[in-house]
Amino acid sequence: MKKWIIIIVVVLVALVVIGVLHEAGYLNFKWQTLTCIFSALAGPYTFIKNKLFNNNNVDSIQDLINKAKNGMDNDEEHRQEYDAKIADKEAEIEKLNKKISELDSKTEALEKQAANVSNEVRQMSSDEMAIAFEQLYGNLKDE
Numbered sequence: 231m232k233k234w235i236i237i238i239v240v241v242l243v244a245l246v247v248i249g250v251l252h253e254a255g256y257l258n259f260k261w262q263t264l265t266c267i268f269s270a271l272a273g274p275y276t277f278i279k280n281k282l283f284n285n286n287n288v289d290s291i292q293d294l295i296n297k298a299k300n301g302m303d304n305d306e307e308h309r310q311e312y313d314a315k316i317a318d319k320e321a322e323i324e325k326l327n328k329k330i331s332e333l334d335s336k337t338e339a340l341e342k343q344a345a346n347v348s349n350e351v352r353q354m355s356s357d358e359m360a361i362a363f364e365q366l367y368g369n370l371k372d373e
Contacts, residue, residue, distance in 0.1 A: 233282045 251257045354362070 237282075 248257065351359070
């Protein structure tokens with residue numbers, strides 16, 4: 231709380247000084263001038279803010295180091311879990327690829343067989359076709 235009071239008092243004093251100098255005619259602000267002033271004040275402001283509010287003691291630094299180590303350990307655990315899942319999925323994909331290749335070879339064999347059957351049927355005489363038909367479907371005349 232004491233730090234905030236100091237900061238508020240410093241800001242108020244700076245504003246009063248700037249206002250008095252502007253009214254007296256010593257300060258004629260343009261946007262470029264204001265930009266230069268604010269950029270010149272940014273460095274000291276950051277330095278003072280860090281000195282007043284940052285606790286750079288050994289305990290806080292050690293806490294940050296411990297958090298970073300815990301985060302790295304968690305990342306490693308997650309990476310191992312996902313690597314295992316990826317390996318399982320890749321094994322499953324490999325199995326599916328093998329099944330696909332087996333089915334493709336069976337499909338090719340059936341297509342070759344179908345092509346051979348149509349060639350055989352073309353070469354058969356009508357009597358041979360009738361005998362083959364009776365063997366496959368039976369004799370409908372006898373029934």
